[in-house]
Amino acid sequence: MTSYFTRDHEWVRIDGDAAYVGITDYAQSQLGDVVYVELPEVGKTFAKGDDAAVVESVKAASDVYAPVSGVVVAVNGALEKSPAMINDAAETDGWFWKLTLTEPGELDGLLDEAAYRAFVETL
Amino acid sequence: MADSADNLPLETPLAxxxxELGARMVPFAGYSMPVQYPKGILAEHNWTRESAGLFDVSHMGQAFLVGPDHATTARALEALTPGDFQALAPGRIRYTLLTTPEGGIIDDLMVTRSADPSEDGTLTLVVNAGRKAIDYAHIAANLPEGITLEPADDLALVALQGPKAAEVMARHCPDAAAMGFMTAARLAFDGFDCHVSRSGYTGEDGYEISVKADDSEALVRILLAEPEVEPIGLGARDSLRLEAGLCLYGHDIDEATSPVEADLGFALAKRRRAEGGFPGAGRILGELAAGPARLRVGIQPEGRAPAREGTEIRDASGTTIGIVTSGGFGPTAGGPVAMGYVAAEHAALGTPLTLVVRGKDLAASVVAMPFVPHRYFRKQA
Structure with a gap:
């Protein structure tokens, strides 16, 4: 499956006409231990760049932006019980929400995996 | 001092x-300080509660107030604080407050009377890093003839905190083990000349060790070589003190909050309450008699969402009644914890509160602090 990334450290993994969204391993390492996550409501529509979720470490709360526009069709409820899953598996089991893409063309403006990893190297 | 003109962060002798230990360094009160080490805030917090955590607090201000004899120096400090320092016994430590003429708090600080008779007339002050310059100027400007304030810029300060701190100290500084909480002594730690206090700001038993800056790294390496000891950053220091219900200057207390509002009545000595004669006594004694308009309280949010500093507090009818001044996740408490100010009529234990977090109402209630019981070492008589 193809994955795309943002410079705000979100990832989008394409799954047919839907996509999973999460934060990158670099993002979780910068946040530190995640103790709380606020997920969007199923059915909610986001435009690219909207505040979509909140992830909180011991120290601070951080917004997670919608990396692409779409309608939320599922959320990863397991994160609410086990927010540390975001630290352990940020780019796999630690996905935040699944959406149907309303503007698939937006993917062209995101980074591919190699470009994102190279970007992180510069930070 | 903390106000470097070129805005380059200052460093402690342990930077x-x-x-080398892999700390993530962040700017804090003009210094570059470790917010966490590779194990992370949660692990560091829990390690301190279960074993012994080592904190670099060398950014804090250490200074000596020097006069001809104890009574004279004590009176000079009493002119600036509501504490009873004339009654402070040798080798004892008191928490006190520098107050403004309006009854606000310039800083909170620890004051120690040396146990050594040859140092009679000297009180040691430990003040907040971010308030050093302000405190020192304020104190120096208000001292009588013959009393001087001498900042000790050549000293480091480290804290060893946690239930295993005493057994670790016993290996290097045997006399430390028998010290009572809030006492201090000049002791040798493996040959290093140290001023050791049994005190701290985590709610746990522990020590603060003042040592020459040049000796500090060697001393800290000895402590870190002990299996019970791990280095702990400012992140865990904050979650530990919040669970312990302790105020952080600039957040929970400032020049607008009075000691009575801040529920720091224990720092208002009995004799000083009776006599007055400290800055802000009018407001402070008035609030003691009539009750303050607002009060610092413990706040227990329901559910899992932390309520951070600045969160608005409302009553059941939706009226704003206060603000959260410290809030976050308490690893030992196992959930969100907070403190803040509410109008006095809403300060009773159990009072329901509404916290406005990201535009949503979050149910909470007023609870007793600390969130995690203090485990200070009380010497048996």
Missing amino acids: DLHR
């Missing part, structure tokens, strides 16, 4: 060691 190189922090980097």
